[in-house]
Amino acid sequence: MKKRPATDRKPRRSAVRGLASFADYLLLTVAVSLYISPVLFMVVGSLKPDDQVLAQAGSLRAFVPSGGSLQNYRDVFARVEFGRYMLNSIFITSTTVIGGLVVNSMAGYAFARLKWKGRSVLFSLVLALMILPLEAIAVPLFYQVTLLGWRDTYTAQIIPFIANAFSVYLFYTFFIGMPRELEEAARVDGAGLFRTFLEIMLPNAKSVFASVAIITFLLNWGFFLWPQIITSTARARPLPVAIATFYTLPPLKWGDIMAFGVMMVAPVLVVFVLFQKWFVRGIARSGIKG
Numbered sequence: 001m002k003k004r005p006a007t008d009r010k011p012r013r014s015a016v017r018g019l020a021s022f023a024d025y026l027l028l029t030v031a032v033s034l035y036i037s038p039v040l041f042m043v044v045g046s047l048k049p050d051d052q053v054l055a056q057a058g059s060l061r062a063f064v065p066s067g068g069s070l071q072n073y074r075d076v077f078a079r080v081e082f083g084r085y086m087l088n089s090i091f092i093t094s095t096t097v098i099g100g101l102v103v104n105s106m107a108g109y110a111f112a113r114l115k116w117k118g119r120s121v122l123f124s125l126v127l128a129l130m131i132l133p134l135e136a137i138a139v140p141l142f143y144q145v146t147l148l149g150w151r152d153t154y155t156a157q158i159i160p161f162i163a164n165a166f167s168v169y170l171f172y173t174f175f176i177g178m179p180r181e182l183e184e185a186a187r188v189d190g191a192g193l194f195r196t197f198l199e200i201m202l203p204n205a206k207s208v209f210a211s212v213a214i215i216t217f218l219l220n221w222g223f224f225l226w227p228q229i230i231t232s233t234a235r236a237r238p239l240p241v242a243i244a245t246f247y248t249l250p251p252l253k254w255g256d257i258m259a260f261g262v263m264m265v266a267p268v269l270v271v272f273v274l275f276q277k278w279f280v281r282g283i284a285r286s287g288i289k290g
Contacts, residue, residue: 044063045258050255053255079246088236089221091154100162129165152231157230157231186200222268228241243260
């Protein structure tokens with residue numbers, strides 16, 4: 001039996017690879033379209049007159065702006081205290097992120113690099129907290145902050161969420177993989193524990209800091225359940241609760257709701273675009289797998 005020449009097999013392999021690449025790109029295009037289409041519909045809808053937002057929802061015209069106007073955005077500021085809600089979300093989220101980076105990084109470093117009694121047991125408890133949902137502790141936590149007089153305040157939305165088990169785990173997985181020679185060299189030079197952490201470990205941990213910051217930002221920016229429970233006025237109400245309240249205000253205007261949603265989502269997109277390089281790098285180095 002004669003074997004086929006190698007020159008005959010090469011075009012066939014190239015054709016198979018080309019077909020596989022086309023299928024991959026097609027699937028990626030479909031996936032990206034599914035993710036982008038709601039955001040595009042919201043952005044386009046925010047620029048349309050209210051009577052056209054849902055009237056064209058069943059066709060491709062829903063994704064084409066017609067008679068674009070910023071009137072819906074002006075209506076949002078006229079109808080509610082949007083600026084106050086935005087400042088509330090920015091303050092609560094940024095404070096939680098900054099406080100979380102300090103507390104969780106130090107905890108992750110202590111678990112990964114220091115030897116102390118009860119470390120393994122306590123770290124196991126921290127890992128167990130990762131599977132504990134907020135719904136399971138919402139009632140006792142509400143009772144506790146009520147006793148402390150923190151209802152309808154920023155404090156109730158910040159303090160309970162600074163320490164985060166998942167963030168501690170991310171820092172732990174990063175620090176435990178760093179070479180010990182760095183710490184040993186620092187000790188030889190006379191650096192103490194905190195100086196070693198600040199001057200040696202932190203400069204090499206920019207990627208994991210960016211990853212934890214983005215993840216914490218995303219989780220807290222869209223936090224709804226706890227703020228809904230703990231706030232009762234616009235004084236400390238963040239955007240997710242505000243948009244739910246705005247939806248119930250008469251008259252119901254879908255153009256205004258879309259404009260509200262665009263302004264709420266925009267900061268998230270900006271933060272991710274600015275830090276996506278560090279986020280991807282941190283995910284790779286921290287060993288997170290989907």
